[in-house]
Amino acid sequence: MLNVRISSLPPDRQTAAKDCRRCIKRRIKCDRSTPRCRKCTIREFQCPGYDAIQLKWGLGVTRIQKPSERSSTSQSSTNTNDADISSAALVPRVGVSPGRDIVPRMDQNSPISITRTPSPTIDRPLVDSYTSAILSRNLFTHFNIKVAPRLTWVDRPDHPWRKVIAPLAQRSRCLGLSILSVAAAHLSFTSSNIPSATATPQSINHRLRDASLHMLNQKINTELANYHSTTDHLSRDSTLIEILATTLVLCYGEMLIPHSTDWNLHLHACRVLIERYTWRNRHSTHPNAAIDFIIREVADIEVFRNIGAFSIEQPFITDALHPRSKSILLDDYFHTFTGVFREITAEERRRYTLSQKVQAQENANQSQPPSPAPIDMAPWRAKVDLAHARASADTTRLITTHGTNTQKWMHSIVRAVYHASLIYAYQSLAPLPEATAEIGTSLPILLAEIEFLTAGPVHSFSHDIFVPLFIAGTECWVDQGRQEAVEGRFRELLAAMGIWCNFSALRFLKAFWGRGEYHRVGGWIPYARENEGDNGPFLVF
Known part of the structure; x- marks a missing residue:
């Protein structure tokens, strides 16, 4: 009979903190060897590995809802598509426990009864909602700890990614999904030891990104449809800011994917959306921290994009974006250098365009504008020194x-x-x-x-x-x-x-x-x- 004596195994082997699911199901003592338990291996079973969090099915999973909870959490879910399924992985509300995450997703007509133990096979939506919440927490934490610091010169706890964008993502499913997709993309191309599984970070990234794009398209259609409507001005601005923030996050997401140039498409869309918002609010004097931060982010990306852009992006080089107000959240740490890069690029393009005009008129034997005079570099050096x-x-x-x-x-x-x-x-x-x-x-x-x-x-x-x-x-x-x-x-x-x-x-x-x-x-x-x-x-x- 095949068996593994735990006492005969090397004492210095690496072990997991919990038993594998198959040994738990078989009700035998697991040897917890990593990466796969030997009791499964010796019997040619496929060991499912060791979960950081294991679902245990029992009466403790369900509870009786209060009437107020039941009325606020009941919702219809007809004609659910892939985008709706993906959108379940939203950024979790701060301070809500995993147990409470499950309850709001349960419908009044749920087949789960408090008089029986839930079944993992029958109650699949319950499992999906729980694992979705766990995945969302992990991805959102990864974005805050690993991704957001890479998107700024100098990170700090009260950075606008946390102070402004994260609260906005709590209210916007579209933006929340885009943030989770960026976190999954970053995991895909920085993790060297990703375990082989059905849902890899890369496939999760694709699913979340596609769901976010689907919802973004719906938001854009709503924005265009309400252009001449009498809808509240603040409500329309809120939708436009949500669209803009999502587009910016998707732009950053494409920057993390090898060989992708779709960041250029999203960057162009950000510029168009900012111009739309600026024109709509041209008479407004009220500052908006979210829009100021987004404009500053897009302007910075354009600066470094324009270093290698000449004829194609020429209008964006000279027509720089600027936040409408000076927010305390918009630090100046390295953005003084960013401004210098912008000015240098714009001046180089201006002088080249002028020299080309002079050369063209020389070839045509026409009256010539004056050639660009040699530059005095002292003022430019002073800009860099400042x-x-x-x-x-x-x-x-x-x-x-x-x-x-x-x-x-x-x-x-x-x-x-x-x-x-x-x-x-x-x-x-x-x-x-x-x-x-x-x-x-x-x-x-x-x-x-x-x-x-x-x-x-x-x-x-x-x-x-x-x-x-x-x-x-x-x-x-x-x-x-x-x-x-x-x-x-x-x-x-x-x-x-x-x-x-x-x-x-x-x-x-x-x-x-x-x-x-x-x-x-x-x-x-x-x-x-x-x-x-x-x-x-x-x-x-």
Whole structure:
């Protein structure tokens, strides 16, 4: 007879905290060996593994509802489709226990009776609602702890992702689903040891994303249908903000998926929605924290998208978005640098357009507008220095309560972004001799800061390295050793951070390194401009 004596097993083996479900069902003592129990394996049973939370069916699961609860929780569910099923995985209400999550989803006509024990096979909706609530909690927690900090230069407990967007997601099923889908996407492409199961994080991401898109489409149709209606103005604004927040979250979700360029589609939609909201509220003086935060987020994404955008996104480069009010929630920590990047890009595009007009009129023998005069780089350097001073002051106040390592990382990030900004300014605007001299000074310092920031384990500022790393890579065209170092750092950060849109920036760098005719200081800019159609959009974020 096949048997496993637990006393004969190695005492130092890894064991689970609970018995496997099959041993529980068979009413035998489980040896709890991981990853599969040996009592199942020796009998060629498929061990179901060890659940962190095991459902135990008994009378304790159900309870008699109060009349007030019964009336408030009864709801019809006719013609349920996939989107409705997926939408059950909503962000849980804060402070509600798992046991209470089940009850509101039970209908008055539920076949479950308080006089019998529920059956896992008959009462499938009860199981689905419970597991859905657990999954929602886990995904929402993952978003707050792992994803939201990657979407901002410097994270803090009262960041608008938690202070503004999370409460909005509690009221919006559409937004809640999009947040859960982003968390699942991040899990899909950062977890190295995902257990094989029917519902992997990637499949969960697809289902939640599709459900969110379905509901988003319904919201957009409602918004368009009510355009000329007499519906309350605040109600219409609330719907539009919900649409905009969901679109922004979906944009971030696509940034986490390797080889996806759908973030560009969502980003364009965000711009259109913001313009619609701004026009509708052009006479309003009331601040709105949610819309201000969303506008700032979209504006920041556009800044780094426009670094590699030329003819296609030209209008968005010069027509920058700005929040309508200065909210205390909109910190300035690194956004001074973001503003400098925006101004540098806009000035480079303006000067290039003017030079093209001059050249075209020369070829046509027409009267010419004056050629762009050589730029005085002193004011531009002053802009970068001012951004550096503000960022240093802001971050010094922020990190006084943090440990020594955190303070060192933060100061190093500030220096890295400062030198990256200087290099970008001189690449884009300065005459070649002046640019060569300045970049020759700043590049070694930038590379040293990157080396310090990536030498140890992943930390809370690792995601901030992508922009300085990209700028450093644009000036490594002559040194294969530096190219390999930049590529290695890119791949390590991509795997750890899960911000896979930056892979398109690495792909761009590798293509540029292989084009010797463009190898000169700032040569990546004409390469990007002349090969934009072939390379496609890239984003360094």
